[in-house]
Amino acid sequence: MHSNVHLPSDFLALVEETMPSHLSMDDFIAACQRPLRRSIRVNTLKVSIDEFLVIAQEKCWDLSPIPWCKEGFWIEREDESVPLGNTAEHLSGLFYIQEASSMLPVTALLDGHPPLELVLDMAAAPGSKTTQIAAAMNNQGALIANEYAASRVKVLSANVQRCGIHNTTLTNFDARVFGGWLPETFDTILLDAPCSGEGTVRKDADAMSNWDLASIHDIAMTQYDLIESAFHALKPGGTLVYSTCTLNHQENQQVCMHLKNTFADAVEFLPLGHLFTDADKALTPEGFLHVYPQIFDSEGFFVAKIKKLFSTTPPEVNKRLGKFPFKPAESKIIQQLIHELKASLGLDIPTSSQVWLRDNEVWLFPSAMVHLIGELRFSRIGIKLAEALKPSNKKNAPLYRWQHEAVMALGQSNQANNVQLTLEEAREWFMGRDVRPNLPAGKGEVMVCYSGAVIGLGKWVGNRIKNGLPRELVRDKNLF
Known part of the structure; x- marks a missing residue:
């Protein structure tokens, strides 16, 4: 129980002032x-829902469907001696640990939308909604996942790779x-805005230790800038989903x-009822969704869907970009790659991808x-497929060393x-560690x-398989 959860008196007063009359403060x-x-x-980039239900049943996991996300389930396990994040199914990317309310914004984003071609996730780390969007896109089109905090880009990248995603590009900017920089470029945009996190107290009893009314005002000013930026970057006719994991009206409505x-008149609110x-x-x-935690027994959340009806005048900016270090691969190299990847x-290579080179990297x-x-x-951008090896005089010597992230994204x-x-x-x-399967020895990768x-x-x-798992993915204890 979290009976010691910190709920400031000013916060409770604010909630009581704005909560709908049919809901109870108690x-x-x-x-x-x-x-x-x-x-x-x-x-679903890795496994179908039906296949996963079979796996869950074999492991005695009790799954209950989440009403607003067909891929989402509440989970109860008889044996919790191994953390959920250390199960084989999680490590191999078959599922993502994601709070139920957090699945709502992407459901709203996808609702009634044609196949997505170019999407922006403006505040993406650690990657729950990025990976949810990419799975819905079935790795087609392109998704730009931006994260302001450089320290969180690495976590975002790791989750994208674990989930087998190859249509996503990562950026590290203040999303304003x-x-x-890219006015009227994107078909749809998700702005899951940085916020005061009032809805997360069930997960973290100290989530509101530093909460005060003044900080809400400061956060809201940043959110004003971010939502304006998102609206300018959206194509006319496109849709924007604005969401937070907080409850006050200042940061939401x-x-x-x-x-x-x-x-x-360029703004239309699309109802989500x-x-x-x-x-x-x-x-x-x-027409917004303002989810108090008692309604669906979840975290608190806010979701709004907005349509851009016509063009707006974007701000004028000067941008400086460094030299781009990649170049498109020539057709001869592409054919070579296609042949060797298939043979080995x-x-x-997905038809939705292009091959680009940087030094010896593919x-x-x-x-x-x-x-x-x-x-x-x-x-x-995308995934690293391979590194070119130095030419060898050996007959049938491999030309490329394939990469872990490539097989995680492309392998079946x-x-x-x-x-x-x-x-x-x-x-x-x-x-x-290396493994010695009870099999005749093979050759190569x-x-x-x-x-x-x-x-x-x-x-x-010889008769062992040398381990190629990247060092940062190694787990040394309490595994499945």
Whole structure:
């Protein structure tokens, strides 16, 4: 229980002042003091929902559907001796640990929208919504995931790679730049804005230790700037989802009304009462979803969907971009790559990707964002496919060394030349150790799999497979 959760008196007064009359303050406080239900989202880039339900049943996991996300489930486990994040299914990217309310913004983003071609996630780390969008896009089109804090980009990148995503580009900017730098560029935009986090007290009893009314005002001023930037970066006819994990009106309704007051008839609020069964219980008069924790037994959350009806005049900016260090691969090299990738691992280069080179590195860029090269500085684009090896005199010597992130994104566990590991071997693998499967020795690089998923890339050395797991992914204790 979180009976010691910190709820400042000024905060409770603010909630009581704005909470709809049909909701109870006693229920609100009681909900804040209950532990948060654990929830996960199935990563359909790796496994179907039906396949995952079979896996969960075999592991005695009790899953309850989340009404607003068909891939989302509340989860209860009989045996919790191993952290959920250290299970094989999580390490191999079959699911993402994500709070249920956090799945709402992407559901709103996707509702009624044609296939997404170019999407911006303005505040992306650690990656729950980025990976949810990419899975919905089925790795097609292009998704730019921006994160302001440089220290969090690494975590974002790791989650994108673990989930097998190759259509995503990472950037590291104050998101206020997008409106001027890339005006009217994106089909749809998610602004899950930095906020005071009032809705997260069920997860963190000390979440509001530094809360005060003055800080709410300062945060709201930043949110005003961010939502204006998002609106400028949105194409006419495109949609913007604004969301927070906080509860006060200053950071929610008032931010949306600021946008309406600024751009008048160019702004249309799209009502969300139809989004799922009982969504009307959280519906505001404007058509937004204002989720208090007692309504759905979840975190508190706010979601608004906004349509841009016509063009606006973006701010004028001067931008300086450094030299772009990549160049497109020539057709001869592309054909060479296609042949060797197929021959060695049985994989294909996605038709939605382009091959680009930097020194000896080979990268796959999402074709749908290549036109933005020269318009924006990128931290990372797509996935690193391979490193070119030095020429060798040996007959049939490999020309490329394939990369872990490439097989995680492109590999399928049912390919003929894969090696299926036992539970004990898979545990050794995730601990960074070589494995000796009970199989005839093979040659060259090979994908290793466990429990229906590709978990890495190794290389046959005699009768053992040399571990190719990147050092930062090694787990040394309390594994499945």
